[in-house]
Amino acid sequence: AQSVTQLDSHVSVSEGTPVLLRCNYSSSYSPSLFWYVQHPNKGLQLLLKYTSAATLVKGINGFEAEFKKSETSFHLTKPSAHMSDAAEYFCVVSPINAGNMLTFGGGTRLMVKP
Amino acid sequence: DAGVTQSPTHLIKTRGQQVTLRCSPKSGHDTVSWYQQALGQGPQFIFQYYEEEERQRGNFPDRFSGHQFPNYSSELNVNALLLGDSALYLCASSLWGSSGSYEQYFGPGTRLTVT
Numbered sequence: 001a002q003s004v005t006q007l008d009s010h011v012s013v014s015e016g017t018p019v020l021l022r023c024n025y026s027s028s029y030s031p032s033l034f035w036y037v038q039h040p041n042k043g044l045q046l047l048l049k050y051t052s053a054a055t056l057v058k059g060i061n062g063f064e065a066e067f068k069k070s071e072t073s074f075h076l077t078k079p080s081a082h083m084s085d086a087a088e089y090f091c092v093v094s095p096i097n098a099g100n101m102l103t104f105g106g107g108t109r110l111m112v113k114p
Numbered sequence: 115d116a117g118v119t120q121s122p123t124h125l126i127k128t129r130g131q132q133v134t135l136r137c138s139p140k141s142g143h144d145t146v147s148w149y150q151q152a153l154g155q156g157p158q159f160i161f162q163y164y165e166e167e168e169r170q171r172g173n174f175p176d177r178f179s180g181h182q183f184p185n186y187s188s189e190l191n192v193n194a195l196l197l198g199d200s201a202l203y204l205c206a207s208s209l210w211g212s213s214g215s216y217e218q219y220f221g222p223g224t225r226l227t228v229t
Contacts (some may be wrong), residue, residue: 044220090156100208101170105157
């Protein structure tokens with residue numbers, strides 16, 4: 001069984017300040033972990049993924065995430081927020097060797113103030 | 115190279131009716147998964163098709179059924195619609211046998227409203 005908890009349903013930051021979106025996971029298998037972004041009226045886009053290689057993962061648009069097994073966390077960060085980052089973000093877990101069914105967290109809505 | 119496409123984009127149905135949603139996978143992909151995203155929530159896995167058979171299923175009732183065609187495209191059917199079936203239905207494609215680390219590509223979704 002696997003599950004994902006996104007600790008904040010809404011996060012608000014000012015443009016140019018750091019972004020932190022928190023995610024904790026639970027998985028019976030060694031997991032793959034992903035962050036997806038969903039802009040209004042658009043499909044889900046992959047930001048980055050962890051697949052048991054380097055624990056610090058770099059993604060698109062300046063985002064990165066760190067896999068911490070001891071804390072079962074996979075938090076998403078960005079040093080400086082841009083207005084275009086405003087969107088819904090989903091943390092996702094998938095069993096690395098048991099099919100590829102994705103389990104999504106509830107989502108975090110990121111708001112960026114000018 | 116077309117990505118994942120879905121049709122229709124929007125649909126309005128009445129309680130008790132039946133609906134069919136369609137998905138064409140990304141070129142080169144042979145596996146299609148369907149997800150339901152209720153308003154304000156994360157997507158939930160419905161089922162996955164490969165070689166025209168359902169391979170995995172999430173916690174959804176039998177009212178939800180699907181089909182995959184020889185060209186890998188897929189349909190999602192929902193019978194006896196309930197108000198609670200109102201949601202964005204997302205289709206994702208991937209390669210069968212790929213590990214959980216393989217990226218799934220999502221379509222833009224079909225917005226279903228049940229009145």
